[in-house]
Amino acid sequence: xxxxxxxxxxxxxxxxxxxxxxxxxxxxxxxxxxxxxxxxxxxxxxxxxxxxxxxxxxxxxxxxxxxxxxxxxxxxxxxxxxxxxxxxxxxxxxxxxxxxxxxxxxxxxxxxxxxxxxxxxxxxxxxxxxxxxxxxxxxxxxxxxxxxxxxxxxxxxxxxxxxxxxxxxxxxxxxxxxxxxxxxxxxxxxxxxxxxxxxxxxxxxxxxxxxxxxxxxxxxxxxxxxxxxxxxxxxxxxxxxxxxxxxxxxxxxxxxxxxxxxxxxxxxxxxxxxxxxxxxxxxxxxxxxxxxxxxxxxxxxxxxxxxxxxxxxxxxxxxxxxxxxxxxxxxxxxxxxxxxxxxxxxxxxxxxxxxxxxxxxxxxxxxxxxxxxxxxxxxxxxxxxxxxxxxxxxxx
Amino acid sequence: xxxxxxxxxxxxxxxxxxxxxxxxxxxxxxxxxxxxxxxxxxxxxxxxxxxxxxxxxxxxxxxxxxxxxxxxxxxxxxxxxxxxxxxxxxxxxxxxxxxxxxxxxxxxxxxxxxxxxxxxxxxxxxxxxxxxxxxxxxxxxxxxxxxxxxxxxxxxxxxxxxxxxxxxxxxxxxxxxxxxxxxxxxxxxxxx
Numbered sequence: 001x002x003x004x005x006x007x008x009x010x011x012x013x014x015x016x017x018x019x020x021x022x023x024x025x026x027x028x029x030x031x032x033x034x035x036x037x038x039x040x041x042x043x044x045x046x047x048x049x050x051x052x053x054x055x056x057x058x059x060x061x062x063x064x065x066x067x068x069x070x071x072x073x074x075x076x077x078x079x080x081x082x083x084x085x086x087x088x089x090x091x092x093x094x095x096x097x098x099x100x101x102x103x104x105x106x107x108x109x110x111x112x113x114x115x116x117x118x119x120x121x122x123x124x125x126x127x128x129x130x131x132x133x134x135x136x137x138x139x140x141x142x143x144x145x146x147x148x149x150x151x152x153x154x155x156x157x158x159x160x161x162x163x164x165x166x167x168x169x170x171x172x173x174x175x176x177x178x179x180x181x182x183x184x185x186x187x188x189x190x191x192x193x194x195x196x197x198x199x200x201x202x203x204x205x206x207x208x209x210x211x212x213x214x215x216x217x218x219x220x221x222x223x224x225x226x227x228x229x230x231x232x233x234x235x236x237x238x239x240x241x242x243x244x245x246x247x248x249x250x251x252x253x254x255x256x257x258x259x260x261x262x263x264x265x266x267x268x269x270x271x272x273x274x275x276x277x278x279x280x281x282x283x284x285x286x287x288x289x290x291x292x293x294x295x296x297x298x299x300x301x302x303x304x305x306x307x308x309x310x311x312x313x314x315x316x317x318x319x320x321x322x323x324x325x326x327x328x329x330x331x332x333x334x335x336x337x338x339x340x341x342x343x344x345x346x347x348x349x350x351x352x353x354x355x356x357x358x359x360x361x362x363x364x365x366x367x368x369x370x371x372x373x374x375x376x377x378x379x380x381x382x383x384x385x386x387x388x389x390x391x392x393x394x395x396x
Numbered sequence: 397x398x399x400x401x402x403x404x405x406x407x408x409x410x411x412x413x414x415x416x417x418x419x420x421x422x423x424x425x426x427x428x429x430x431x432x433x434x435x436x437x438x439x440x441x442x443x444x445x446x447x448x449x450x451x452x453x454x455x456x457x458x459x460x461x462x463x464x465x466x467x468x469x470x471x472x473x474x475x476x477x478x479x480x481x482x483x484x485x486x487x488x489x490x491x492x493x494x495x496x497x498x499x500x501x502x503x504x505x506x507x508x509x510x511x512x513x514x515x516x517x518x519x520x521x522x523x524x525x526x527x528x529x530x531x532x533x534x535x536x537x538x539x540x541x542x543x544x545x546x547x548x549x550x551x552x553x554x555x556x557x558x559x560x561x562x563x564x565x566x567x568x569x570x571x572x573x574x575x576x577x578x579x580x581x582x583x584x585x586x587x588x
Contacts, residue, residue: 101524162523213523214559214581286585324435326405334407334585335553362557363432363460365583369525 002050003031003068006041006057016060017041026052042067093117098170098377100370101162104134104206107199110169111137118176121189127197128265131220134202136265141175141194149395150193151278151388152270152350157230157262157341158216159204161284163358163368163376168198168282170377171384185385188392192277195269201230201262214366218260222247228254231281232337233263234344237295242338253339266341270348278352278391279345280384285365286334286357287325289314289383292346294330294337302351303329309352309390313383320379323359330355352391356380399442399452407585409439411555412451414546416471418556419486420457421543427533428500430460437468448477449552459495460536467492475552483548504533508574514566515576521560534564534576542580559583 008014018034020026026049032042045053057064090096090106093113102110115122125138142148155168175194178184185194199205203219204227217227225248232243235257239245243253258264270276291306293299300306310327317325330337342353359368359376368376402409413436421431438454451473458466467490474485508515520535521527527535542558550556559581567575 208523213519214583328406332406361433364521364525365557365559367521367523367525367560369521372525 001044001046001071002066003042003044003071004053004057004064005032005067006043006062006064007039008034008037008041008062010037013060013062016057016062017043020053020056028053044071093173093176096169096173098166098173099374101166101373102169103209104199104202107165107169108135108137111139111172111198114139114172114176118179121176121179122172125195125269127269128261130201130203130262131218131260132203132206134206136197136202136262137199138269139172139196139198141179141189141196143179143189145191145193147273147275148191148193149275149277149391150195150273151188151280151391152195152197152266152276152345153280153282153384154197154200154266154341155282156198156205157200157281158283159201159208160214160216160366161358162208162366163284163373164282165198165205166370166373167358167377167380168196170374171381172196172198174377174381185388188388192388192392194388195273195276197266200266203262204230216250217252218262220254220260222252222255224248225252228252228260230260230263231283231341232339233257233260234267234339234341236340236343236347237293237338240295240338242295242336251337257339263341267344270345270350276345276350277396278354278387279342279350280354280356280387281341282356282358282380284358284368285360285362287323287359287361288333288355288357289317289325289327290330290333290342290355290357291327292329292343292353294335294340295343297331300329300346306352306354309387310354312390313354313386316386317379317383320382321375323379325383351396352387354387356383397443397445399440399450402439402441402451404436404439407555408441408552409436409451409453411550411552412439412441412473413453413455413471414555414557415473415484415550416453416455416469416486416488417457418543418546418550420469420471420488421539422541422547423488424490424494425536425540425543426497426501427504427537428461428497429494430536430539432458432460434458434466444474446477448475450474457490461500462495467494484550486547500533505574508566509572511566514568516563516565517561518563519560520564535561537576538564538578538580541578542582545580546582555585557583557585 006017027046029044034041115124123140126135127138128136156165179186204215207215217229229251232251232253238257244251289310314325314327342355346353417433435456440452442450453471455469456466469490472487476482538561546556563579565577
C-alpha cells in the first residue's frame with residue numbers, strides 16, 4: 001500500500017480527486033479528506049488500485065507525491081519499536097524488573113519514576129555531561145537539613161561491569177523502601193545524606209549495549225584509540241606505575257588527571273559539597289573489599305580502622321548467602337594501580353573510602369547471569385550498611 | 397633460599413593458582429567436566445637463584461557439574477627467570493578421584509555427530525550471562541582450550557580469565573574425530 005498526497009491547485013483538480021472518492025471498488029482510504037484548494041489530500045491506496053489511481057490523476061494533469069512508499073514496512077517497524085518501548089515502560093518502581101539488566105533509557109526512566117514517587121526524599125542532580133554529551137545523573141537521598149555529612153556511592157564507572165549498575169538500581173529502591181518502613185538505613189538518613197551515581201560512565205555503558213559488551217573505558221578520542229580508564233584518571237599518583245600511557249591500553253590514564261568529564265564531574269561535586277564522609281566505588285568482579293592505597297605501598301594512616309571495618313562488612317556480606325570475600329589495601333591485595341578514585345577521595349580527607357569488587361570470581365566474570373543480580377545486591381547492601389553505620393557513629 | 401609463606405587472599409598467590417587451574421583444565425577438563433577453584437588454601441614462594449620463582453600451592457577444586465564435593469590438589473608453578481616467552485612450568489598432583497565423564501563425553505560426541513550441519517555458535521555466555529543448556533559442553537570445552545592458552549601465556553604479573561567465547565565453529569573432518577575452532581576473549585585482571 002502507498003500513501004499519495006495531492007495538493008489541488010484548481011477547482012478542476014479538486015473535482016478529479018473527489019471523483020476518486022466515489023469509486024468504491026478502489027477501496028481508497030482518505031487519511032486527509034479534500035477540504036479546499038491548496039490543502040493536502042492524503043490517500044492510502046491499496047496495491048491493486050495503485051495503477052488505476054495514478055493513471056486517473058496523471059491523465060488529468062494532477063500532480064501527486066508518494067508520501068509513504070510502503071505502509072506495511074512502516075507498520076512492521078512500529079511494531080518492533082513498540083515491543084522495544086514496552087520493555088521500557090516500567091510504570092512504577094514496584095513493577096520494575098530488578099532481576100534483569102536494563103538499558104540506559106530504562107535506568108534513567110527508573111530514576112525519574114523514583115523521584116516522582118518520593119519527592120520528599122529523592123532528587124535527581126545533573127553533575128555534568130559525558131564526552132558524548134550524555135547527562136551524568138546523581139540521586140540525592142535526604143530527609144532535610146543543609147549540607148549534611150554525606151555518603152557517596154558510584155556504580156558502573158567501568159561500563160562492562162553490568163552487575164554494578166544493576167545493583168545501584170536495587171540500592172536506590174532499597175534506600176527508599178527502608179525509609180518508608182523506618183528500618184535499615186532510615187536511621188542513617190536522619191543525620192546524613194546519600195548520593196548515588198548509578199550510570200557513572202554512560203558512554204561506555206551505551207557502547208556495551210550496542211557495539212562491544214566488554215568495553216571498559218570512557219569514549220573520549222585519542223591518538224589511534226578511544227577511551228580512558230576512568231579509574232586511572234584521578235589525581236592520586238596520576239601517571240605513576242599502575243596505569244598505562246598508551247591510549248590503546250585498557251588502563252590508559254588519559255592525557256592529564258580529570259581529563260575525563262565523567263571523573264571531573266564527581267571531583268567538582270565532591271569538592272564543592274565539602275562534607276562527604278564516605279566514598280564508595282563499586283566494581284566487578286573478584287569478590288573483594290578494598291581500601292587505599294593502590295598507587296603506593298605506604299599504608300594509609302587509618303589502615304587499622306579501615307581494616308577493622310572491612311572485617312565486619314565482609315562478615316555481614318557473607319552471612320547472607322555464604323559468598324566469600326577477601327579484603328585489604330588495593331596494592332597488597334590485588335596490584336599497584338595509580339590514579340584511582342578512592343585513593344583520591346582518601347587524600348581529600350574522606351576517611352571511609354572503599355572499593356568493592358562484586359561477584360563472581362571468574363566463572364562468568366563480567367557476564368554474570370541476571371539471576372544473580374538481586375542476591376549480589378542484597379549481600380553487598382549488608383556490607384554497605386556496616387560502612388554507613390560506622391561513618392554515622394564515628395563523625396570526624 | 398627457603399620458601400616464603402604467602403597470603404592466599406592476595407593476588408600474587410592467586411595469579412599462580414590461576415596458572416595451575418589453566419593447566420588442570422587443559423589436562424583434565426572436557427565437555428563433561430568444568431574445573432573451578434573453590435579455595436586456595438595455602439601458598440608459598442621460593443626464589444631459586446638463576447632459575448626463577450617457584451610457587452607451592454594447595455588448592456581445593458570443584459567440578460561445576462558436581463558441586464557437592466571437592467578434590468584437593470597440590471601444584472608447583474615455576475616462572476622461569478628473565479625469559480618472557482617461556483611458559484611457566486607446572487606440576488600438579490590430585491588427591492582423589494574426579495567424577496567420571498565417560499557417559500557425558502559419549503553423549504556429547506554422539507550429539508555432535510548427529511547434527512545435520514556443523515555446529516556454529518557465538519557469544520557464550522551472552523551479554524546477560526546466559527548459556528543455553530545444549531551449549532554448556534561446548535562452553536566447557538572452551539575452558540580446556542583457554543586453560544592451555546592461559547597456562548602458556550602467563551607470567552608472574554598476569555592473571556588471565558576466560559571472558560567469553562566469541563565464536564565457535566565445528567570443522568568438517570573426514571575421520572571420526574570432532575574438531576572445533578574457537579575465538580575466545582581473555583580478560584587480564586586489571587579491573588578495579
